Amino acid sequence: MTSNHAKARPVGQAGWLAPYRVLDLTDHRGALAGQMLAKLGADVILVEPPAGSDARRMAPFASNAQGEPLSLFWSAYGAGKRGITCDLDSAEGQALLRRLVASADFLIESEDPQVMSQRGLDHAQLREINPALIHVSITAFGSDGPKAGWAATDLTAWASGGPLLPTRDPGKTPLRIAVPQAYLHASADAAGGAMVAHFARLRDGLGQHVDISVQQSAAQSTLSSILSAAVGHADYSIGQDARNAKKPLDLSGSGARTRRSKWLVQDGLVEMHLAMGPASGRFTNNLFAWLKEAGACSAEFAEWDWVALPQRIESGEVDDSLLETAREQVAAFVATRTKRELMDEAHRRKILMAPIMTVQDIAHSPHHAARGFFQPVEHEGLPLQLPGPFAFAMNPVAVQPFVAIRPAPTVGQDNMAVYGELCGLSSNEIAALAAKGVI
């Protein structure tokens, strides 16, 4: 056990959500939602099938102390939760869950639509037991509508929500992010939506159903380009680079619509958009001031004002080949420098450039160390570094917002405590349920 766990929190104190209990019925598709609440101190009880959650079998894998494969997806998103087992496809399991629901504030699940109602456990049925229950469901397309029954995966949901298509280089295949994101974004919305419903409950004591659609959550990652057809902005999200065609200049400086922002440096890559125009041309001026100091750019580029450059491009005074030459000089300049060196100068000189961090760069970042972002957790004998809090209180507070998370539970680890404490079952009764395979 790590030092963080040596001083285990008394339930109901540390953590801003400590007064609340969450029944987490999700599989890998919703595992993050309960964890976000657990980090804030909620008592999150993960309810797994007796064979264990499928989240225990998700990549990536390491070897635990016994040399067996350990899912780091599970280590990461199972952490912070208590764990019980319950066969929700059996009548006895369903009855047990109804007893647990009586004392729960939230229930989160990621079953396909209709599964919960076939079990007699949909929101209408559960609110009869506990009218204050907030029932959150995470499904690919939402719980109703013509596509509600469609087969889906993270990739197809990402495709349906819009961010897949514009994530591509000219003439190339649209790409997902290699670490599947769609259900994670939806799970984060599930946690947020649960708390929004909580504020309605604070007014009148009633729960409700919070219906999360992965498709609708994924659409947030289109940067509102989803609206371009609605406002009649043709061809908006693809942008000039993906088309290799002449299009109006992007003056936002955000780099949102450029693909030409990756630069090879001595030990990897950096991200930098050569921004121009009034919003952020000055950052590119800062870059060229550095090149000039180092004698690394030709005289004419040293004098360019990137704030005013768009007018010169539009008048034809500056053309693509000249811009390309400027890019080449930048490329040659950064190629001989390291990510760390470039980051420090970008920081000092206010240049919109950052190292493209690998997980190794992140793990070794002095910044994250200084902020105490990573939290050590020992899981199945393996010491791990997990992301810790997702916010910090900057002023002294009586109750700390976040709790140190405990390692992900073993299968059925908390059956005795939870079924004893919340359902009033004796150890004999619990053993009998286990013998029948219900838990």
Added chain:
Amino acid sequence: MRDAPFTDLKVLDLSWVVAGPLIGRVLADYGATVIRVESSKRVDTARVMGPFPGGKPDVQQSALFENCNAGKLGLSLDLSKEQGRSVIRDLVPWADVVVESFSPGHMKRWGLGYETLQAIKPDLIMVSTSLMGQTGPYASFAGFGNIGAALAGFQLLAGERDAMPTGPYGPFTDFIGPRFGLLALLAALDQRRRTGQGCWLDVSQAEAGMQLLAPQLADFSASATIALPDGNRDPHMAPHGVFACRATAGVAAEDAWVAIAARNDRDWHALASAIAGPELASDARYATLRLRQQAEDEIEKLIADWTAQRSPHEVQALLQAHGVPAHVASASADMVSDPQLMARQHFVRLEHPLMGTSPVETSRYRLSDTPGVPVRAAPTFGRDNLFVLRDILGYDQARITELESAGVLV
């Protein structure tokens, strides 16, 4: 009819672009009064990004700005002037929550730091959202969300194996940060209700982003493995990819793509039957995940040859009829006509003085009893100045005229 969740909640929104404003957007959807403060002298980047009606840039008609700020009241204020900042200090006693996204330290230099504001309003909750957080050696590192995506580890993760990465679309951590910031804020509001204590919350977009790479960060700590992209392939599913389709009226071939995944052997059997009949479906060379992964190049070619003859919508319909996960890689035109999004009323049209109607997305959560929806379009510059200054702050006409003539309300 139940009350909206945030009836009575008052929010002063000093943030800009995407990551900060999306927090206030949720609060406004669910009943909070949110005053969005901005200045036309320092135009919000979201206003210059579009998309725009007819593709014509106009800072008063950006759909991105509309989408991030629908439902809010608009106050135009030049915060570089002391008189502008004094209006903020007057608004603080009214506010439960202040959200800001200036570079760390900027609010303090303006005399609007948390200590100052908290002295005015003891139980204030202030949310500061930034790229790297308020503390640490790189706290003042500047940048938009594409920089955040680089620092949080995402830029490397969209790409083909051993190739220059493409990176995610847009400022990726801007989409993640507000979700975590919102939850922290709502937890803060709940504990304030119980303890009477406010707080100052430091939300880092990079730290929010890294929550979504937690397994890969854990993997590095366990085994020094560095997560890298592998196109659209997946360790648990094969085939698993995005395939080029036939062009159709209005959709060029370069934009016609469909995503297809076989979750298990059953999906593969159904997919193979659909594209080539029972012979392929029962081909022992592809019977298991492991075998299909070994033969993934040839399987992808089989699928690509088949999809190339069909439109993305045809492929989607044929495969869904067999229970196989498949979806068009939707462009905006697909989404605004998507029967599912229409059934869920995902797009809302709000009255707008310049646009006629402003289309925005509805709330990303559907609450059965207290649904959230914006009640007004995002503000044009200074749209609600009079309401805020006169009705909320109780300024008299002389005071308002004085601010106007001093050039503060721009």
